[in-house]
Amino acid sequence: MVAVVVALVLGLGGCTSSDEPRPAPSPRATYAERWRPQFHYSPPAGRLADPNGLVYDAGEWHLFHQQDGTWAHAVSPDAVHWTTLRKDFRDPKVFWHEPSRRWVMVVSLGDEVGLFSSPDLIGWEELSRFGAGHGLHSAVWECPDLFPLPVDGDPDRARWVLTVSVGDSDATDGSTAQYFVGDFDGTTFVRDPSVPPDTVQQTDVGQDFYAAQSYEHAPDGRRVWMGWMGSWRYPYSAPTHPWTNAMSVPRDLGLRTVDGEVRLVQAPVPELESLRGEAVRVGARSIGRDTILPLDGARLELEAEIETGGASTVGLRVHESRDADGRVVEAVEVGYDSRDGGRLVMSRTRGAGPAGLPLQRSVPYRPSGGVLRLHVLVDESSVEVFVDDGALTGTMLVFPSRGGRGVSLTAEGGDARLRELTSWPLASIWD
Incomplete structure (x- = not known):
């Protein structure tokens, strides 16, 4: 079933197959501009925004992201070096939940998250909602993700992590993102009851990390994500040309017990060490x-x-x-x-x-x-x-x-x- 959904998602997106020729990487002159990131992905031109639909398939990391009202697409053999492909489709977050043998879709509904399921990716039913009374609600919730992670490296102690970005408001000072640790039974996500409901756990404490999405089927059981380096206070105001914005570096994710609390931890993927x-x-x-x-x-x-x-x-x-x-x-x-x-x-x-x-x-x-x-x-x-x-x-x-x-x-x-x-x-x- 995993192979089927990968083919479906990539096919709907217009992705070239492994047998088809891909466009050559952009010439060096395109990436020599002032302030152009040199080890973060940025498009040759245009306004990059949220990453969506990230998947690892057949030895390649596929990055889809919003750009100028479309879905753009880039591919990498190592999550470090990227080739930009043709523009693509738009942006659900869907994964296969093996215990329930159903597809699960996570979507934002105002300042809540809705969970839906389907046996065939065609007919969908609403399972539950999460958000009321939990975390920060000062602006719209966007770009949710839901995935399991082992606690302290122990796969027998896995918990589920629900992440969501929060738009521009006085409370976010531009925008931010938050995460919730808990359990998902295939129908309902329940936050860890030991955490007070109004606690806000930020995915990143800086100004410019938003709309992060994780890769499905990353090698070696890893959970890797990347986010848009930007803020809704100044989303396209960077003094750069002909591109605007870039992605964060890919980050390995984990859960660690810190002072008795299970927290999300992040580290740059080790593949970046090849640039040292x-x-x-x-x-x-x-x-x-x-x-x-x-x-x-x-x-x-x-x-x-x-x-x-x-x-x-x-x-x-x-x-x-x-x-x-x-x-x-x-x-x-x-x-x-x-x-x-x-x-x-x-x-x-x-x-x-x-x-x-x-x-x-x-x-x-x-x-x-x-x-x-x-x-x-x-x-x-x-x-x-x-x-x-x-x-x-x-x-x-x-x-x-x-x-x-x-x-x-x-x-x-x-x-x-x-x-x-x-x-x-x-x-x-x-x-």
Whole structure:
């Protein structure tokens, strides 16, 4: 049955079969524009939006996404290098539920999620709804997804995860996305009763991660997803041409028990490591108010461990540029603020936000054992942060000046110390 639905979905979408010739990858000149992402997928031209109908089939990752009122299509052998195909159809989320031997469709209905089932993909019946009284309801719910994940790597302890994006409102400050962990019996999704109903669990604490969808039938039992790097506060305002917007990197998903609570965790897919150049390691050192590191680049991968010590604030700055006097004039910063109970902060208030909109996001957070662990992906116009092995993630768009390539550390209000930092330059997927 799985093979049948893959053929059906791809056939309706106009996908070329494995026997048919595909168009050659776009020429290098198309992907050399200022701010063009170099290891994130973006279309040759046009306005990219929500990913939909993601599927892995016959050794290839198929990415469908909304674009200029149509469904666009790209394919990759490794989830890293992409070829754009012809434009395609539009966007249900449907999966085969083996225990009930039926197809299940998840759709958004205002600020709820509706579940429907079918034995044949033709006749559908409504099963149930979820959402009333749970999570954030300040705007329309969009792009739901529903899938099982093992808890702490134990397949015998699988739970179901329902994700949904929430549109523009004062509460979302543009838009956001949330997830719910619970159980699905083929008819009804029930959220974990130990979580208070009004609790909002964000899939990403940055400004620019929306409409994420997961791949069906990914190899080795993995659950991989990717999202639109954008916000409904400024969906098509990026100063880029001839394309607008890009996808996040593909992320492996899991569930982990943190402080007694089961949480969604994310990590960049290991296939991205194929883009790494020679590692640069920065040794242990004290962190002052402005500690410049011997690193430079607009495409970097960084892994760092920082002892927060007695500092009131400590952070890592990327896409940094300075004036003639050495003062920071532009940067994206991610760090920890110990005041008010502790918060993780992502900030592009130093002039690096899209369309002149400097923004900052923060969420409650305390680093385990006083050590802030960061995994950061820096591309030409984005920053993705994975904190504490993916227990928190944050995504932000950024459009730096051509000089915005510096990296530094900062701490105020007390002592902080870098344990270690490793950096890799990342190759372009378009070369």
